[in-house]
Amino acid sequence: MPEVRRLLPESTCRSDPASPARFTERGWDRAMERALSMDPDEIIADVKASGIKGRGGAAFPTGVKWESVKKALGDMRYVVMNADESELGTFKDRALLQQDPLGALVGVLIAAHAVDAQKAYCYIRGEYRQAEGRLKDALGTLRQLGWVGPNGVDIEIRRGAGAYIAGEETALLNSIEGKRAEPRVKPPFPTNQGLWGRPTLIQNVETLANVAVLLAHDVNWFKEYGSSDTSGTKLIGLSGHVRRPGVYEVPFGYPLANLLNDSDLGGGVAGSQRLGAILIGGAAGTFLSSDEINDSVLDYASLARYGANIGSGALMVFDDTVDLRWVLRKLARFFSDESCGQCVPCRIGTRRVLELIEHGGLTTRQDDLRELSQAMRDASICGLGQTAPVALLSLLDRPDLIQG
Amino acid sequence: MHDQLRLTIDGVNVTVPQGSTVKDAIEATNQSVPTLCWHENLEPANACRACVVELKGSRVLVASCSRAAEDGMEIQTTTERVLNSRKLVAELLMSTSNADLAFDLQHLAEITGANPGRFSGGATWERPLQDDNSLYVRDMAKCILCYRCVQACGEDAQNTFAISVAGRGFEAHIDAGFGRELPESDCVYCGNCVAVCPTGALIGKTEWNLRQEGRWNEEGLTRTDTICSYCGVGCALTLHVLDNRIVKVTSPADHPVTHGMLCVKGRYGYEFAQVEGE
Numbered sequence: 001m002p003e004v005r006r007l008l009p010e011s012t013c014r015s016d017p018a019s020p021a022r023f024t025e026r027g028w029d030r031a032m033e034r035a036l037s038m039d040p041d042e043i044i045a046d047v048k049a050s051g052i053k054g055r056g057g058a059a060f061p062t063g064v065k066w067e068s069v070k071k072a073l074g075d076m077r078y079v080v081m082n083a084d085e086s087e088l089g090t091f092k093d094r095a096l097l098q099q100d101p102l103g104a105l106v107g108v109l110i111a112a113h114a115v116d117a118q119k120a121y122c123y124i125r126g127e128y129r130q131a132e133g134r135l136k137d138a139l140g141t142l143r144q145l146g147w148v149g150p151n152g153v154d155i156e157i158r159r160g161a162g163a164y165i166a167g168e169e170t171a172l173l174n175s176i177e178g179k180r181a182e183p184r185v186k187p188p189f190p191t192n193q194g195l196w197g198r199p200t201l202i203q204n205v206e207t208l209a210n211v212a213v214l215l216a217h218d219v220n221w222f223k224e225y226g227s228s229d230t231s232g233t234k235l236i237g238l239s240g241h242v243r244r245p246g247v248y249e250v251p252f253g254y255p256l257a258n259l260l261n262d263s264d265l266g267g268g269v270a271g272s273q274r275l276g277a278i279l280i281g282g283a284a285g286t287f288l289s290s291d292e293i294n295d296s297v298l299d300y301a302s303l304a305r306y307g308a309n310i311g312s313g314a315l316m317v318f319d320d321t322v323d324l325r326w327v328l329r330k331l332a333r334f335f336s337d338e339s340c341g342q343c344v345p346c347r348i349g350t351r352r353v354l355e356l357i358e359h360g361g362l363t364t365r366q367d368d369l370r371e372l373s374q375a376m377r378d379a380s381i382c383g384l385g386q387t388a389p390v391a392l393l394s395l396l397d398r399p400d401l402i403q404g
Numbered sequence: 405m406h407d408q409l410r411l412t413i414d415g416v417n418v419t420v421p422q423g424s425t426v427k428d429a430i431e432a433t434n435q436s437v438p439t440l441c442w443h444e445n446l447e448p449a450n451a452c453r454a455c456v457v458e459l460k461g462s463r464v465l466v467a468s469c470s471r472a473a474e475d476g477m478e479i480q481t482t483t484e485r486v487l488n489s490r491k492l493v494a495e496l497l498m499s500t501s502n503a504d505l506a507f508d509l510q511h512l513a514e515i516t517g518a519n520p521g522r523f524s525g526g527a528t529w530e531r532p533l534q535d536d537n538s539l540y541v542r543d544m545a546k547c548i549l550c551y552r553c554v555q556a557c558g559e560d561a562q563n564t565f566a567i568s569v570a571g572r573g574f575e576a577h578i579d580a581g582f583g584r585e586l587p588e589s590d591c592v593y594c595g596n597c598v599a600v601c602p603t604g605a606l607i608g609k610t611e612w613n614l615r616q617e618g619r620w621n622e623e624g625l626t627r628t629d630t631i632c633s634y635c636g637v638g639c640a641l642t643l644h645v646l647d648n649r650i651v652k653v654t655s656p657a658d659h660p661v662t663h664g665m666l667c668v669k670g671r672y673g674y675e676f677a678q679v680e681g682e
Contacts, residue, residue, distance in 0.1 A: 163572065180569065185450045185470055341549065341569065341576025343451050345489070348496035348523075351574040355526040368522065375492035378465045378485050379453040386464060 003264055004225060004233045004249045007209045009100045018101055018137035020145060028106045031216035032147060035110040043114040043215070044070065050214050050222045051231040056082055056204030057281070057311045058383075059230075059300060062211070065201065068191035069115040072199035077117040079153075080176070080195065080202040081108050083124040083131070084160045084167035087282035088334065089314030092235035093205040095247040097124075097131040100209070101138035105155065107208025109142075110215055112153040115201050119154050123172050126160045164338035168382050169202045171340065182342045183382035204312075206235055227253030227299045234298060234310065240278075240317035243267035254298045256280075256288075260317060271319030277401050278318065281311030283331045284387035286394040287324060289401055307394065324401055325362055328392060332357055335388040346385025349376045353392060366396060411477045426468035427455060430481060437481075438490060438512045440497075441550035442469040443600055445663045446560045449551035454493050454512055458483045465489055491516035499523040502530075502546045505604025509548065527574060536586055539672045540598050541612045546605035549576060553597035553606060561665040566590040567597065595671040599654060599664060608672075610651050621646060629656070632670040637661060639670050650674045 005011070015021040023029060035043055048063030069077060081104060085093040096104065108120045124132050139155055142148040148155050158176050160166045166175045170184035173195050194200020210232060214222045223231040230252040239245045242260060244267035250259060260266040260275070269275045275290040286308035288296070296302050303309060318324065332354040341347045349372055356365050356372075373389030380386045395402055407422045413433045420429045425448075427437045440452035448470035456465035460478035465485060480486065494513040498520035503509045513520055534542040551569065558565050566589050570579035580589035598606040607615075614620040625644050632639040640659040644652040653671050657664035 165572075182569075185467065187472075336573055339573035341571065341573050342551075343453050344493050344496055344548075345453055347549065347573060347576060348500055349492075351527060352496065352499070352523045371488055372492060372523070374485065375489040379456045379489035379493065380464075381450060381453075381467075 004251060006213050006225070006233050006249060007096060007100070007103065007206060007235060008247070008249050017099055018134055018141055020141055022100075023102050023141060023145065026100065026103060027216035028102055028212060031106055031212050032109065035113055035215050040070065040114045040116065043110065046214065046219055047114070047211060049219045050210075051226075052207065052210050052214065052222075053230060054204060055206035055210065055234065055313070057087070057309075059310070062203065062207055065191060065203075066111065066115055068189075069117075069199045069201040072192045074199040076119070076196075076198045077115055078195045078198060078200040079108055079112045079115065079117045079120040080169075080172070080200060081105075081120070081122040081205055081208055082167065082169065082172060082202055083122055083128070083135075083205045084172060085125055085128070085205070085312070086164040086167045087284070087312045087314055088331070089237055089239050089279070089282050089316045090312040091237050091239075092247045092313055094125075094128055094131050096205055096209055096235065097128070098134050101131075101134040102141065103209040103212045104205045105135070105138055105142055105148075105208075106212040106215075107203075107210070108155060109147055109153055110211050111201055111203065111208065115199075117153065117201065119156070121176055121195070122155060122157045123166075123176060124157060124159055125167075126162050132157065132159060163340070164334075165340040165382075165384055168384060171382070172202070173200065180340075182340050183384070185381060206313075225251040227251075227297070229253075229301055230299055234313055236298070236313045236315055238266050238315050238317065240315075241269055241271040241276075241319040241322075242317045243270050250298065252299050256293045256296045256298060256315075259298065259315065260293070266317070269317060269319055272321050274320040276318045276320035276322055277324060279316040279327070279391065280314070281309050281390075282314040283334050284383070284390050285309070285311055285314065285316075286390060287398060287401060288394075289398060307397070324395060325357070328362070328395055329354070329357055331391050335384070339384060339388075343379075343381045343385060345376045345378075346380045346382075346388065349380075349385065350388050353389060357392070362395070362402065370396065409473050409475045409477075411473055411475075411479060413479045414481055420473055424473045426457060426459070426466065426471045426473050426477065426479060429473045429477075430457070430468060430479065435481060437468055438508075438515065439469055440493075440508050440512065440548060440602060441552060443552050443555075443602075444657055445665070446552055446555045446600065449555060451549065451551050452493060452497075454490055456486060456489050457481045458486055487516060491518045494518035495520065495522050497548050499526065500529045501548050501603065502543075503603070505546060505607070506548065506602060508602050534586070535609075537593070538609060539593050539668075540595060540606055540608050542586070543605055543607065543612075544577065546603045547578065548603055548605075549578070550602060552600040552602065553578060556596040556600045556665065557591075561596050561663070562592070562594050564590055564592050564594070566592070593668045593672065594666060595668065596665045599666070599671075608652050614646070614651060619646075625651075632666070634669045634673065639666055641666070641670060643674070649678055 044066045052062040053059040166181040171181040175181040190200045226232045336350040336354045339346045339350045411429045418432045438454045441449045455469045457468045458480040459466045495518045628643045639662045642654045655662040
């Protein structure tokens with residue numbers, strides 16, 4: 001099956017990605033007019049019925065989140081687009097923003113209308129200068145067309161300063177407020193107390209792009225792709241030992257093996273051409289063996305059988321010559337560098353994990369590593385510390401992958 | 405009717421008023437909750453994670469010091485996951501920091517059966533002593549980054565904001581702004597950071613000198629409460645006296661005027677009271 005083109009524009013789309021012509025070509029005029037003609041509750045009902053789940057990694061039902069924000073008490077509401085894409089192996093939001101920046105922004109405007117927000121922020125990763133330029137141009141186009149401005153919803157772009165942790169939703173809110181990007185304790189959730197204590201809807205770029213395509217069409221159209229559990233398509237970042245690395249849009253439920261091997265997708269394993277393992281979900285992801293890959297499809301329930309998660313849609317492929325202990329050391333160093341330092345289990349735990357596996361602890365200190373990992377998962381404040389040991393545990397549970 | 409919350413703590417029913425934390429509810433069953441960063445007059449920093457408990461329906465453990473109690477919550481305080489996390493917090497901190505004066509940390513290690521050496525041998529917080537002013541000494545090798553000093557300096561008491569956390573991960577540390585030395589910083593030497601420090605990383609110069617000389621004697625201290633004579637606010641002072649010399653001044657944490665916080669004069673301006681002759 002050829003890859004789907006919904007969130008990403010058709011290759012025949014030749015207009016400037018941020019131009020008024022592209023706005024019409026992609027049907028965003030239709031999406032905006034339709035959204036504004038609908039009652040906010042109708043939009044939320046449609047988003048719920050579409051089954052869209054958050055694409056940043058947590059897969060929380062989008063419509064349910066919107067409803068919480070709409071119901072929360074506050075004199076002001078905000079919408080925030082999380083474009084601080086920093087998960088290792090994840091580069092789909094960059095592709096999306098560069099190829100079709102208007103879509104995600106239209107999603108922001110629809111969301112603001114649905115939850116009655118007056119102001120929106122786009123928080124974009126500092127290194128994404130090119131994507132930021134596109135986003136600025138697209139924002140200019142929306143202002144020119146009258147969709148963004150002081151009389152409606154205003155959108156402001158904020159640039160991150162290079163911290164992985166700033167992509168965590170509450171740390172991101174602190175960063176917008178001008179504070180150190182440290183995660184907040186939840187509850188209260190941002191839906192109730194987000195930016196400056198006001199109800200805030202924070203969504204990943206891809207989630208908002210999904211909303212835009214949903215409103216440009218309808219629920220039935222949206223559900224034509226996907227599995228019975230999860231409708232729609234997912235952007236996947238394929239990297240490592242594949243012949244055609246890149247960003248691909250595929251329906252949920254698509255077999256992982258086909259993702260790697262289809263001629264118009266991964267095109268097959270590169271390197272030794274024999275599959276060793278994949279790391280799915282980024283640095284905080286899970287290593288899967290080739291048997292597990294062959295037995296899995298791109299869906300939450302299917303991957304949960306192996307303790308894995310789609311996460312942000314990162315798939316790193318390793319041929320059978322890669323020493324996964326080396327990969328694990330790289331991941332451990334990454335978390336040790338990127339922990340914000342706020343809580344003890346993550347601040348010291350990530351460092352000790354790195355030290356232990358650098359000194360052969362994967363074989364000699366397995367019990368200590370497991371107990372430490374458990375404490376990090378249980379007692380860290382945010383998702384960084386809670387998921388930092390996941391890849392490590394997945395290798396400890398798959399000794400076949402690290403033998404030899 | 406709605407101002408009382410009913411919770412279950414380890415199977416025991418307890419009722420607490422609206423606005424209580426889970427920690428309050430646990431303490432209402434006569435159990436104590438181990439804490440390191442929590443302080444009665446500061447906003448919970450949520451940093452140490454020693455107070456975590458298991459909440460039914462929650463994927464991860466919750467920090468009882470800050471989690472608001474809700475009607476119907478079922479809390480477990482002695483599960484394997486809780487005990488493992490608490491023990492690990494103690495072991496991790498013992499592996500980085502000098503715990504000689506960190507009595508809460510020593511206690512946590514003791515009650516959790518922590519093995520202080522289990523994760524030692526790696527990077528530590530060992531760093532040079534900072535003795536750059538006449539009022540207090542900073543021995544950051546003892547720091548556990550509990551955030552208490554930052555909060556006392558900031559919006560929880562002093563509103564000076566002279567210090568903050570800088571750096572990431574294991575390199576995160578207390579900084580007086582752009583790496584400046586303390587005397588060049590915005591510090592006003594109120595010593596409220598010293599008052600709330602639970603590890604002796606921040607310690608009054610007089611106490612530190614006496615400890616260095618082996619002359620600090622906790623049992624020999626007498627404590628006398630008085631009122632500060634500098635201005636009309638009426639801050640309560642506790643004078644800690646050793647061998648008929650004032651060696652430290654604090655204020656009772658429950659005093660309605662100070663909540664344990666003082667200014668530079670009240671905390672450090674006591675030498676005039678013990679000048680002989682003239």
